[in-house]
Amino acid sequence: MFPLQAADIKTSQLSNGLTVMGMEYHKLPLVHITMMLKRGSERDPQGKEGLADFTAEMLTLGTEGRDSQHLALAMERLGARYSASSGWDASFLEVFGLSEDFPALMDLMGDMLLRPTFPQEELQQCRQRRISRLIQQRDQAEVIADEIICQRLLENTPYAHPAYGTIPSLGGVGADDPRAFYHRFYSPEEAVLLVIGDLTPEEIGQKAERLLERWKAPEKVDYQPPSPTRPTGRRVIAVNRPDLTQSQIRVGLLGVKRNDERYIPFKVMNYIFGGGGFSSRLMQRIRAERGYTYGIGSSFEAGRIPGPYVISTFTPTATTVPLIEETMKVMEEFITEGARARELEEARNFLRGSFPLKLETPGQMAGELLQLVLYDIPFDYLASYPAAVERVTLDEVNSLAAAYLLPTDLILVVVGRVEDFLESLRSWGEVELVEYSEVIKDCSPSSTSKHTSTT
Amino acid sequence: MQKITLDLQRDQLANGLKILTLEDPSHPIVTYQVHFATGSRNERPGITGISHLFEHMMFRGSKELGPEEFARVIQAHGGTLNAFTTIDNTSYFENLPSDKLELAVRLEAERLETLRLNQENLDTEREVVRSERKLRTVNSPFGLLIEQLFAIAFDQHPYQWPVVGWDSDLRALTLEDCLDYYRRGYAPNKAVVVIVGDFKRDKALSWVERYYGHLKPQPPLATSPAQERPQRGERRSIFKKVSQLEAFFAGFHCPAIGDPDVFPLLALDRILSGGKSSRFYLRFVKTGKAVEVQVEVDPPPFWPMDPGLLQVYAIAAPGVPIGDLENEIWAVVEQIQEGKFDDQELAKAKRGLITSFLRGLQSVFFKGLAGGLYEIKGGDCRMVNTMLDRCEEITTDDVQRVAQRYLSVDNRTVVTLQPITPEENERLEPME
Numbered sequence: 001m002f003p004l005q006a007a008d009i010k011t012s013q014l015s016n017g018l019t020v021m022g023m024e025y026h027k028l029p030l031v032h033i034t035m036m037l038k039r040g041s042e043r044d045p046q047g048k049e050g051l052a053d054f055t056a057e058m059l060t061l062g063t064e065g066r067d068s069q070h071l072a073l074a075m076e077r078l079g080a081r082y083s084a085s086s087g088w089d090a091s092f093l094e095v096f097g098l099s100e101d102f103p104a105l106m107d108l109m110g111d112m113l114l115r116p117t118f119p120q121e122e123l124q125q126c127r128q129r130r131i132s133r134l135i136q137q138r139d140q141a142e143v144i145a146d147e148i149i150c151q152r153l154l155e156n157t158p159y160a161h162p163a164y165g166t167i168p169s170l171g172g173v174g175a176d177d178p179r180a181f182y183h184r185f186y187s188p189e190e191a192v193l194l195v196i197g198d199l200t201p202e203e204i205g206q207k208a209e210r211l212l213e214r215w216k217a218p219e220k221v222d223y224q225p226p227s228p229t230r231p232t233g234r235r236v237i238a239v240n241r242p243d244l245t246q247s248q249i250r251v252g253l254l255g256v257k258r259n260d261e262r263y264i265p266f267k268v269m270n271y272i273f274g275g276g277g278f279s280s281r282l283m284q285r286i287r288a289e290r291g292y293t294y295g296i297g298s299s300f301e302a303g304r305i306p307g308p309y310v311i312s313t314f315t316p317t318a319t320t321v322p323l324i325e326e327t328m329k330v331m332e333e334f335i336t337e338g339a340r341a342r343e344l345e346e347a348r349n350f351l352r353g354s355f356p357l358k359l360e361t362p363g364q365m366a367g368e369l370l371q372l373v374l375y376d377i378p379f380d381y382l383a384s385y386p387a388a389v390e391r392v393t394l395d396e397v398n399s400l401a402a403a404y405l406l407p408t409d410l411i412l413v414v415v416g417r418v419e420d421f422l423e424s425l426r427s428w429g430e431v432e433l434v435e436y437s438e439v440i441k442d443c444s445p446s447s448t449s450k451h452t453s454t455t
Numbered sequence: 456m457q458k459i460t461l462d463l464q465r466d467q468l469a470n471g472l473k474i475l476t477l478e479d480p481s482h483p484i485v486t487y488q489v490h491f492a493t494g495s496r497n498e499r500p501g502i503t504g505i506s507h508l509f510e511h512m513m514f515r516g517s518k519e520l521g522p523e524e525f526a527r528v529i530q531a532h533g534g535t536l537n538a539f540t541t542i543d544n545t546s547y548f549e550n551l552p553s554d555k556l557e558l559a560v561r562l563e564a565e566r567l568e569t570l571r572l573n574q575e576n577l578d579t580e581r582e583v584v585r586s587e588r589k590l591r592t593v594n595s596p597f598g599l600l601i602e603q604l605f606a607i608a609f610d611q612h613p614y615q616w617p618v619v620g621w622d623s624d625l626r627a628l629t630l631e632d633c634l635d636y637y638r639r640g641y642a643p644n645k646a647v648v649v650i651v652g653d654f655k656r657d658k659a660l661s662w663v664e665r666y667y668g669h670l671k672p673q674p675p676l677a678t679s680p681a682q683e684r685p686q687r688g689e690r691r692s693i694f695k696k697v698s699q700l701e702a703f704f705a706g707f708h709c710p711a712i713g714d715p716d717v718f719p720l721l722a723l724d725r726i727l728s729g730g731k732s733s734r735f736y737l738r739f740v741k742t743g744k745a746v747e748v749q750v751e752v753d754p755p756p757f758w759p760m761d762p763g764l765l766q767v768y769a770i771a772a773p774g775v776p777i778g779d780l781e782n783e784i785w786a787v788v789e790q791i792q793e794g795k796f797d798d799q800e801l802a803k804a805k806r807g808l809i810t811s812f813l814r815g816l817q818s819v820f821f822k823g824l825a826g827g828l829y830e831i832k833g834g835d836c837r838m839v840n841t842m843l844d845r846c847e848e849i850t851t852d853d854v855q856r857v858a859q860r861y862l863s864v865d866n867r868t869v870v871t872l873q874p875i876t877p878e879e880n881e882r883l884e885p886m887e
Contacts, residue, residue, distance in 0.1 A: 027481055027817070028459070028813055028817060030813055030814070068731075069732065072730065072731035072732035073732045075730075076731070077802070077806065079807050079808075079810035080810065096810075125741060125742060125743050128743035128772070129740065129741070129743055132743065136596070136699060139596045139698055139699055139700075241877070242880070242881065243877055244594050245594060245885065245887065246586065246593070246594050277530065278514070279526065279527045279530045279531065287523075288523040289579075290579075291579035291581075291582040293583070294583050294584070294586040294590055295587075314589075315586060316586060345531075346530065349531050349533055352533060353532060353533010353534065353551075353552045353555070354530075356482060356552060357533075357535060357550050357551075360482055360817070440699060443773070
């Protein structure tokens with residue numbers, strides 16, 4: 001099973017264009033089924049943000065032969081779990097259960113995928129659930145910070161909203177919208193079925209063919225991914241929540257695309273800077289030396305477009321400004337001094353050595369394989385990954401840091417008791433102050449009932 | 456379905472260190488875990504949170520390694536690592552490429568023996584832990600409510616205080632407290648080493664002997680935690696905080712990990728709130744009355760060692776009065792107490808428990824935890840191999856009986872969140 005070879009994955013294509021992939025896993029009597037549609041919330045219409053994710057859930061809420069409760073019962077009587085959701089670049093329908101139930105699980109999944117009915121009552125309940133959850137999330141400072149940083153970094157692109165939408169945009173989802181989204185975008189030509197389980201490739205292939213061959217492709221929809229622009233200058237967005245004793249802090253930059261040839265060097269650079277836990281410079285300085293926080297790290301989302309590259313942390317109100325200043329120093333030092341040979345060596349060892357840890361379970365393998373498929377990266381990547389990591393040089397790392405970790409061009413978001421440190425923030429950059437009442441303005445019963453009655 | 460067992464081998468060094476091993480060469484990784492039989496249940500008022508703070512101190516350096524260097528070295532060899540503290544145990548682990556096992560054995564033993572405990576490290580880590588407490592508890596939507604729930608439900612047993620500790624204790628803990636805790640809790644006879652994955656047992660045992668064999672055992676802890684008295688009558692309280700929604704958290708005293716009633720309680724949890732066909736989901740969440748209604752229990756091996764709390768919590772949807780929602784929830788529980796559920800519902804619950812357990816067995820890390828935590832909390836790692844049978848044996852009578860016995864009104868404690876405005880919040884004393 002390891003190293004995972006391209007030959008371990010049996011791939012075929014049905015006449016309607018659907019790609020079917022099967023992989024044997026015989027350690028336990030389990031099966032992991034994923035249907036990936038290479039279209040996600042980047043296709044949400046303006047004013048209806050969250051529609052892709054909404055549509056995905058609607059698939060599970062009623063089919064020609066079964067209502068939502070019937071579907072749930074049928075799955076859970078088999079001990080199975082199922083979910084449907086969308087991310088920025090793709091949508092997923094996933095089922096996990098016992099391999100002996102594979103035919104029944106596939107029938108249920110096929111039913112959801114090919115014969116959804118989008119019942120009106122379910123649609124209204126689904127919207128109400130989603131809006132209520134969003135209202136509850138307004139209390140979570142970390143969610144507010146994450147939403148704002150992504151929104152500002154990707155302004156004026158379809159990626160500027162969370163995949164789950166916003167309270168007003170969910171209110172704008174009309175009765176026929178999920179059905180229309182489904183008919184427009186759910187196409188076998190843009191979909192991949194991946195099955196990993198205690199089964200033979202023949203069992204997988206035959207079942208998929210019998211069940212999904214009849215799925216018809218709609219007309220192709222042209223789509224050009226946007227090119228977000230990297231921030232210039234420093235912008236500060238400060239959300240004032242006086243009841244917090246600790247600030248949530250995000251420093252936002254942009255990273256690289258998933259199929260960028262610098263993706264692996266970028267991973268190495270980020271490991272050294274802030275992605276490597278206690279091995280990273282951020283954690284070493286901000287937590288281990290200064291004790292300002294329990295956690296600090298940086299991560300980048302590499303998708304169809306260069307996604308956010310964000311430093312995330314939190315610290316008590318009193319240490320908010322010192323932490324931000326120290327973080328900027330770590331960025332500056334990385335650019336001016338560069339990475340050390342030992343850091344490079346350790347980063348490469350980690351990424352290479354820990355690779356099998358990330359490919360142990362069927363769920364992990366499915367995640368990795370589907371990411372490769374989504375971004376058109378050949379499966380040879382799996383076998384060549386260690387060597388590609390080994391080839392990363394100090395020069396590559398340092399030039400990436402110099403190009404991407406600019407302390408002069410970034411967006412800073414702070415959610416906390418801002419009144420205690422507003423003046424210090426002002427001395428550091430232009431501050432846009434957001435009051436808490438603004439964050440919760442869509443939460444009042446009057447505005448939610450207005451949204452929920454919009455059908 | 457085929458019989459699935461974990462063939463864990465048990466060995467013990469002369470100093471009392473227990474070693475559990477399970478070879479599985481199917482994937483080139485290995486997990487190395489050290490579980491100590493000490494958690495917040497072994498603390499006392501005044502030093503609450505010391506178990507967890509001490510877990511942090513274990514990363515602050517030893518004779519060979521500087522602060523946080525342990526993590527750096529393990530990662531530099533392709534490993535991942537972490538640690539966690541619970542009410543019952545403190546556990547350290549490394550997941551590694553299979554050829555790096557000896558490194559983990561050596562470094563875990565080295566820090567156990569030569570930990571660098573000094574004032575500077577304590578002061579840094581104290582602030583880190585206070586930041587962690589603010590993150591997970593003080594500034595989280597419901598952390599302080601759950602804290603209040605345990606503080607009210609228990610008035611004798613140490614489960615009354617949070618694992619992270621009270622902030623006043625965190626501020627007051629001294630180096631002497633840490634040294635004392637180290638001496639008492641971190642001895643070979645209080646630990647279980649677990650190794651699962653792609654390795655050779657003989658070789659691994661020789662490494663454990665080489666690096667741990669010379670360590671001296673400590674006398675056993677003199678006292679076991681105070682026993683909680685049975686609860687006679689419901690306890691209720693209110694907690695005010697800035698919040699968009701109303702919520703309540705309830706707790707019912709329930710039995711310890713070794714008790715046969717644990718499994719019918721797990722089935723009860725599934726019937727009430729396991730999945731989208733569960734009673735709570737269909738009645739409250741699907742219909743939009745609540746954002747969430749959930750039974751919260753930790754399935755073994757995470758189930759508490761002493762009698763703990765089965766929690767039921769609900770977050771009301773906007774405009775839904777929390778009192779009405781609570782009454783409706785208890786009415787659903789009463790139906791189970793009256794036996795108004797059928798074999799099919801139980802069969803579904805059991806099937807769900809079984810696939811969940813199998814899902815865990817996909818990773819060597821979980822297999823190690825299952826063995827190690829059962830050994831620490833239940834006294835025998837092989838209890839893990841009885842779990843599937845225990846699930847199969849559950850009857851409808853069992854479920855009805857445990858619902859009546861444990862989910863009674865007299866055994867219930869409820870904390871209700873009462874939302875206030877930021878202005879009202881300013882008038883109340885700040886929470887730390």
